[in-house]
């Protein structure tokens with residue numbers, strides 16, 4: 528069986544770090560460790576921004592133009608999946624690609640609203656003071672609502688992964704080691720470039736936010 532590397536190290540590392548950081552961001556806000564909320568936010572922000580840039584100029588399998596298809600492609604994928612004819616590809620499938628995009632955009636909305644949010648006591652994002660307390664309150668509400676939507680999206684993400692597994696398609700292993708069997712070769716960039724980009728972005732955000 529031909530074994531093809533489809534996910535570079537940056538895509539894999541950023542995925543699993545984002546998982547850990549999302550849980551940590553919820554935990555720190557919920558347990559009054561806001562100083563840590565603001566310390567960890569730059570890391571998640573740096574990963575997120577660099578993943579979005581990687582979606583434009585990174586490895587082919589990670590590019591939005593490669594895995595986002597029109598309604599026809601999505602319907603065809605869903606039909607094939609229903610009929611049991613779906614063969615895993617060398618990137619996200621046509622439906623999963625949009626789910627990925629949705630999660631990335633929700634994370635971005637969460638991050639940006641956080642920059643304007645304020646807890647009303649000691650902690651606030653670096654832009655909260657600039658917009659006045661009413662607008663900051665609104666952004667704080669948005670920060671809370673987007674988080675709830677994000678949780679729903681992540682639960683659906685996990686349900687989808689289980690449904691694929693039940694149909695014999697294992698997606699998790701490739702997100703761990705990067706390889707998938709019997710798919711077409713896909714040119715990858717050196718993931719270290721993405722990791723370096725994320726580190727620089729996270730450092731810049733840290734200096735700004737803290």
Ligand code: HEM
Pocket residue numbers: 549552553556557564565568569571572634637638639640641642643644645646647650651652653667670671674736
């Ligand atoms: C992108 C990742 C982020 C996640 C997942 C996240 C998550 C959360 C959650 C779950 C809460 C508690 C909301 C509630 O009270 O129900 C919260 C509150 C807060 N976050 Fe974030 N946050 C993120 C990014 C940021 C950023 C970038 C900043 C600012 C630089 C920020 C600043 C705040 C502040 C000031 C609060 C307190 C608001 C309040 O009292 O409700 N967050 N965040």
Ligand code: HEM
Pocket residue numbers: 538542545546549578589618619620623624627630631681684685688698699700702
């Ligand atoms: C907790 C929050 C989670 C978030 C925010 C999240 C977000 C994402 C994102 C943005 C991608 C696209 C990766 C990329 O192209 O860079 C993705 C893909 C993926 N995630 Fe998650 N994820 C989460 C949890 C998990 C968990 C717990 C698992 C496994 C048990 C998982 C398994 C996967 C797999 C297998 C893919 C690749 C799907 C495919 O092959 O098309 N995710 N996830």
